[in-house]
Amino acid sequence: MPRLEDLTEVARQGHLNFPAFEHDDAPFVALNKPLSEVKLALVTTAGLHVAGDMPFTNGDQTYRVIPSDTPARDIVQSHTSIGFDRTAFMRDVNISLPIDRLRELVEHGTVGSMSQNFYSFMGANRSPKVIEEETGPEVARLLMTAGVDAVFLTPS
C-alpha cells in the first residue's frame, strides 16, 4: 500500500477517516499497473445515449453504447426521472460523462488510453436485477475483450 504522504490529500483523509470494515463477499480486483499504462473506460448510469439512439424507458435495464470519439453535441440524456437538474448536463457533457477530462488526462500521459466505447445505463431502478446479473456483466465482458483495464463509473 502506498505511503499516506504520497497520496493526494483526498485519498489520505479517506484512509484516515474510513471505518475499516471488509466483508468476504465484497468483490475486489486489484489494478496491477500504473494509471499511465491503463486503458480506462467510462460507464455511467445517467441515462445517456448517442442522439438518434433509442431513449431509455421507465424501468429500462438495457445499456447504450457511446463510442468514445462521439462529439459532445451528439450525446444526449433520456433518464426517465425528473428528480434532478438537467441544466448542468445541457451546459457541459463532462458533468456526467467526463469525456474531455479523460481526453486531457490521456494527452497528459496521466492515463494510458481510453476505451473505444463507453456505456450508459439508467440508474434509480427499484430492482436492478437484470443490470446486476445480465447487462452489467455483459458490458464488463465487452470491455475486457476490448483490452480495458479499469472502469470509472458516474451516477446521474
Add this chain to the structure above:
Amino acid sequence: MLARAIEETGLPTTTIVLIKEHAERVKPPRALFAPFPFGFALGNPDDPPFQHNVLAAALDLFQQASGPVLAVFPEDGEAPAQILQASGARKDVSNASGDPADELTGVRGYYERWNENHDGRTLVGLSGIPQRRFRGLVRYMQEFDPAAPTDYANKPGGVTIPRFLRLASDDLKSFYMEARMCQRPDQQNNDLQRWFWTETAMGTMLSDLAGRLAASEEQPYQQAATGIAR
C-alpha cells in the same frame, strides 16, 4: 449495484457516489462520496480544474490494495442540494398565462443562439419532432385529453401516445432551459426551475397537462404525468 457487478466479472472499478449511506450499505469496491446533487456528478459544469480534482480523487482509489474503500471528496460544488420541482415552485404564485406556442416562438431566437454557441449541442430531439415544428406540437398537447385521446400526425412510428407526450415534454423543457441559459447566463439550477414553472405559459401548460394525465385511470398516462411535472 453496477460497480460490484463489473468488479465481480473481473474489472477494477472506481465510482462516484452521491449518497454516502447508500455506499456504506452497498459497498462498491472503490467509491468516492462527493457532496453534489444528482445531475452534478463531477461537481461544477464548465469547470475543468474542479472536475479534474474530482476525477483524480476517484482514480487515486485504484492505488488501494484491498477494499471496499469509501473516500470523501472534501469540497462542495456550486449547486444546491435539492432541485426545485414544479409543485414546490408553484405553491405561492398564480399561473403564468399567455399562449405557450407564441411564447415558444418568442424564445426561439435564444434557443438557436445557444445551439450555435455549443457547436449544435442540444438535448432537444427525443420526440423526433423538429423544433421548427413545435408550434403544432404545443397545440396538440394543450388540447390533449386522455379520456378522448387523439394521435399526433407526425409522431414517429413505434411510440405510444403516453410515451410521446413524455418525450415531447422533455424536449419542450430542454428547449426552454437552453434558451433561458443563453438569455440569462447568470441564472442556474433552481433559478431556472423557478422561472420555468412560475413565469412561463409553457410551464403552466405542462403542469395542466400533467394534471389531466394524472387523473386518467390508465397507468401509462399516470406514469407519463409523473415524468412531466411533479
